[in-house]
Amino acid sequence: MKIELLLPVGNQENLAAAVENGADAVYFGIDKFNARRRADNFKLEKIKEVIDYCHQNGVRCYCTLNILIKNEEIEELFKTITQLYLDGIDAVIIQHLSFLPIIKKNFPGLGVHLSTQTTITNTHFYDLIKDADKIVLPRESSQEEIKNFIDKTKLPTEIFVQGALCFSYSGKCLFSSFLGGRSGNRGLCAQPCRRKYNGKYLLSMKDLCLVKEIPNLIKMGVSSLKIEGRLRSTKYVAAATKLYRTAIDSYYAKKFAVDYDLFKEMKMAFNREFTWGYYANLKDVVSDEKPMGRGLYLGEFDNHKLIRLQEEVSLSDGLGIWLPNKVDGAVLRKIELVDEKSKEKREVNSAKKGDLVKLDIFAKPGTKIYKTSSVEESKEIEFVKNKAIVVKDRKVKEIILPEIKEPKEVKERRESKETKKSTKELLVKVYSVKDGKDALRYTNKVFYDIFAENFNNKLSAYVPRMLNDEDVEKAIKLIEKHKVKNVLVGDLGVYTLLRKNKSLNLYLDYSNNVFNDLDLEFFDNCTPIISPELSFEELEEFSNNNFAVLSHGKIVMMNTKYSLLPKKIKDEKKYSFPVRKEHDYYQILNSKDLALFELVDDLKKIGIKQFFLDLDGDVDYTTKFYHNFLKGKVLPINIRGYTKGHWEEGVE
Numbered sequence: 001m002k003i004e005l006l007l008p009v010g011n012q013e014n015l016a017a018a019v020e021n022g023a024d025a026v027y028f029g030i031d032k033f034n035a036r037r038r039a040d041n042f043k044l045e046k047i048k049e050v051i052d053y054c055h056q057n058g059v060r061c062y063c064t065l066n067i068l069i070k071n072e073e074i075e076e077l078f079k080t081i082t083q084l085y086l087d088g089i090d091a092v093i094i095q096h097l098s099f100l101p102i103i104k105k106n107f108p109g110l111g112v113h114l115s116t117q118t119t120i121t122n123t124h125f126y127d128l129i130k131d132a133d134k135i136v137l138p139r140e141s142s143q144e145e146i147k148n149f150i151d152k153t154k155l156p157t158e159i160f161v162q163g164a165l166c167f168s169y170s171g172k173c174l175f176s177s178f179l180g181g182r183s184g185n186r187g188l189c190a191q192p193c194r195r196k197y198n199g200k201y202l203l204s205m206k207d208l209c210l211v212k213e214i215p216n217l218i219k220m221g222v223s224s225l226k227i228e229g230r231l232r233s234t235k236y237v238a239a240a241t242k243l244y245r246t247a248i249d250s251y252y253a254k255k256f257a258v259d260y261d262l263f264k265e266m267k268m269a270f271n272r273e274f275t276w277g278y279y280a281n282l283k284d285v286v287s288d289e290k291p292m293g294r295g296l297y298l299g300e301f302d303n304h305k306l307i308r309l310q311e312e313v314s315l316s317d318g319l320g321i322w323l324p325n326k327v328d329g330a331v332l333r334k335i336e337l338v339d340e341k342s343k344e345k346r347e348v349n350s351a352k353k354g355d356l357v358k359l360d361i362f363a364k365p366g367t368k369i370y371k372t373s374s375v376e377e378s379k380e381i382e383f384v385k386n387k388a389i390v391v392k393d394r395k396v397k398e399i400i401l402p403e404i405k406e407p408k409e410v411k412e413r414r415e416s417k418e419t420k421k422s423t424k425e426l427l428v429k430v431y432s433v434k435d436g437k438d439a440l441r442y443t444n445k446v447f448y449d450i451f452a453e454n455f456n457n458k459l460s461a462y463v464p465r466m467l468n469d470e471d472v473e474k475a476i477k478l479i480e481k482h483k484v485k486n487v488l489v490g491d492l493g494v495y496t497l498l499r500k501n502k503s504l505n506l507y508l509d510y511s512n513n514v515f516n517d518l519d520l521e522f523f524d525n526c527t528p529i530i531s532p533e534l535s536f537e538e539l540e541e542f543s544n545n546n547f548a549v550l551s552h553g554k555i556v557m558m559n560t561k562y563s564l565l566p567k568k569i570k571d572e573k574k575y576s577f578p579v580r581k582e583h584d585y586y587q588i589l590n591s592k593d594l595a596l597f598e599l600v601d602d603l604k605k606i607g608i609k610q611f612f613l614d615l616d617g618d619v620d621y622t623t624k625f626y627h628n629f630l631k632g633k634v635l636p637i638n639i640r641g642y643t644k645g646h647w648e649e650g651v652e
Contacts (some may be wrong), residue, residue: 002252003217005244006062006158006223007237010041015050017238018059022245022383025060027093029230033077034064034187044080048087058386059091066115067187068515068531069096071541078106078399085110088391093136093169095185096515097128097492098522104131106399109392113158117171117185119465120648121145123152124472124493134158134223137210138466140167140278140561143467147220152469156223162240163228165205165277165285167193168558169466169585172511175557177533178590178643183651185513185533193558194291197569197577202566203558204291205282209274211263214247215256229270236269242381250381261379264311268295268372278561292327295320295372303365306338306358311371313357314350318373321363329372334360387425402521424604424630427507427529427548427612428623429488430461435619442627447488447507450478451583460486465511465559467491471583479504486607489526499525510550511559520544529612532594535650536602545607550598552622553614554578555645558588580616595642600629 006025007018018026021031028050029041035056042050047063054061063084069077081092081103091111092103093490095118103112109131114120119138120129125218129135136158137146139162150157168175173184175192182188193203193490210217217225225248227240250257267274270293277285298319315335321328336345336358361369426443430436436459439446447462448455451474455461461484463475472493479487480499489495490509498504507527514528530539530547532555539549557577565586568574575591596603600611611630616621 002216003222003248004060004158004594005241005248006224006226007241008163008227008230008232009237010230011234013234014237015053017234018241019054019057021238021241021381022249023059023241024386025062025090025224026054027062027064027226027230027298029064029187030080033067033069033073033080047084047089051088055088055389055391058388060389061088062091062093062111062113064087064093064115066093066095066117068183068185068513068533069099070517070534070538071543072538074401074516074518077104078401081107081110081421082396082399085396086394087395089390090389091133096519097515098516098518100129100132102399102401102518107394107396109394115170116160119169119171119489120149121466122147122469122472122493123224124151124469124496126155127496128492129156134228134542136160139171140169140466142281143213143216143220143279146217146222146279148469150221157221158226159222160208160228161210161216161217161225162208162244163232164272165208165275167205167286167562168560168588171513172465172532172559173557174555175588177651178555178557178645181646181649181651185535186651188652193364195571198566199457200288200568201291202286202288202565204272204287206273206275206277206287207271208277208279209271210276210279211243211247211258213276213279214244215251218248218251233269236266238267238378239269242379245383246381256560259379262381266376268374271295282537283562283564286564289323290327293320293372294369298369298371300368301363302364305363305365306356307369309351309353309355309357312350312352313359313371314375316375317371319359320363320370320372322368322370323363330361332359332361403627404516405516423609425610426623426626426630427488427610429553429612429614430619431616433459435615435617438620439615441620442623445486445505447486449583450475450482450484450487455482457484458484460484460488462488462509463490463494463507464585465490466585467493467583469493472497493524495526499523507548511556514547517543520546527610533646533651536599536647538650539608540606545609547608548610548612549596549608549609550594551603551613552626553594554589554616555594555614556587557590558586560586562586590643592641592643594645596644596647597625597629598644599644599647600626604630610614 004024007023009015009018009026009028051061085107091113093113093115113134114132116136118363134156139160140196144497179192180190182190243266246259256434273287275285296311299310317332319330335348337348338345338356408620427445428439429447433454436448445460448459450461486505488507508528510529513531515531528547532550565579568576576588577591580587
């Protein structure tokens with residue numbers, strides 16, 4: 001079977017551009033539940049028309065439902081899936097692992113793809129993901145990691161080959177959420193990584209472009225090549241489709257080539273400079289000059305306001321002029337070709353690469369000029385259309401969800417004497433053995449990095465996030481070696497291997513985005529630290545209160561593979577965000593510590609018994625304070641300089 005070419009579409013024009021230029025499949029969102037809620041998404045009532053059009057042209061349709069889903073949204077989500085299913089959708093793309101068995105049980109024949117938001121970084125996830133029809137690997141995956149995943153799991157695998165890169169691991173980012181209340185995990189990312197820090201665009205990633213790697217990707221067994229760009233133009237969708245379609249077809253025709261004219265079309269449509277990124281283990285992934293699209297680089301003005309052209313140019317071409325604080329657009333109205341011997345100039349309609357020219361543009365020496373559009377017609381391509389797709393009639397019975405206790409029963413349990421008398425427990429994560437000793441004075445569940453050389457048996461184990469196969473296996477051996485009883489798990493591959501061990505007390509790090517009752521039911525034999533993006537009111541609505549709440553500490557805003565960060569980054573409002581290394585990745589922390597101090601009583605009233613403190617400093621005082629507070633003793637506190645996070649309003 002040929003590798004799939006998968007294109008993003010956000011409206012009818014983009015859809016036609018993808019289908020008419022050779023897409024094998026398209027993915028799109030509807031008004032709700034998708035990770036690009038700001039895009040021009042389709043209306044649910046119009047989806048059947050979209051699906052029918054695609055299927056008539058032999059193109060598969062996937063709907064993105066890959067945001068974090070709240071309890072109050074679950075019913076509507078499954079109604080939406082039901083409608084999509086009846087309309088003939090080929091697959092849905094989801095983030096919640098808990099939804100996978102539910103969808104497979106209730107919607108026979110419907111494909112389920114696990115989004116990159118799931119952050120599947122190793123093969124030990126296998127038991128959790130084996131029933132999925134496709135796995136979308138993180139954009140941070142290297143060539144070696146992709147091949148290893150495919151070879152070991154034999155699961156159909158999709159990778160991003162073109163488009164924007166996130167600075168943070170997808171699904172592990174809270175930056176937008178805590179800066180402005182717009183959650184990237186909920187589809188409303190405000191793109192704080194495109195802002196200035198330390199006077200530069202330190203977090204603004206280049207665009208990924210792996211078109212030259214198509215032969216290797218096919219040989220590795222990759223199932224689908226995914227283009228990012230549901231917020232981009234029709235011109236971009238058309239250009240990307242043509243470029244990758246011709247490259248794929250040339251490989252199967254045993255004469256692989258990348259059409260440079262089509263490559264230039266795509267560069268003009270949009271690019272932030274191109275990189276092979278983490279796929280090739282490159283560090284050159286950030287473009288700190290400007291976060292905007294560039295086009296084709298033409299050159300820069302010299303001291304005589306002349307340009308040595310790096311690409312051809314014609315009258316009426318669109319230009320991007322890169323001024324110090326902005327990018328201006330212009331239409332080229334005059335070209336003067338310079339005779340390099342006589343220095344005489346003559347007007348021409350066009351000039352080629354290498355020519356010395358003067359352009360009718362006012363700009364200072366050193367100004368960079370880009371070509372953003374061309375008067376030349378877009379290049380047409382030929383491709384063999386796929387056969388029309390026929391979907392068998394589908395029926396849906398009553399949707400069966402996992403049994404969850406009724407809220408009324410929970411309320412009664414919360415108000416019972418047993419609940420009131422139950423022990424409240426502190427869970428503390430520390431970053432040094434000394435801090436660990438201080439915390440042990442007030443709780444026996446003190447988590448410390450299992451990979452630390454000075455880890456000792458008095459401490460409980462913290463297993464970092466985003467581990468590869470080798471590190472998962474190493475973590476398991478270290479847990480066994482130290483005979484650890486309590487384990488805070490950042491990586492779900494580790495959870496998968498440990499979850500049947502009844503002798504362990506397992507806790508899930510909040511990075512695993514446990515967000516609703518179905519998640520709690522799915523992650524058995526463990527206590528999750530609930531997502532800090534939920535409000536108190538939303539926590540109160542849970543039918544099951546077997547979770548811990550992050551109550552104090554520096555919230556991890558981003559987890560990134562990028563290693564060239566300073567120790568602190570400061571935004572234009574002078575807020576300072578510390579940076580620290582954790583295992584093989586880096587973390588950007590919030591400028592303020594989270595502190596729920598006086599709010600703990602509210603949590604106690606709804607039956608929460610476990611409180612998680614993430615402490616890098618002030619361990620003795622802070623653990624003592626919460627220890628006494630949970631016992632009904634009150635210490636004097638100063639709450640200035642702290643944040644309550646999403647306690648009151650949650651996120652959209």
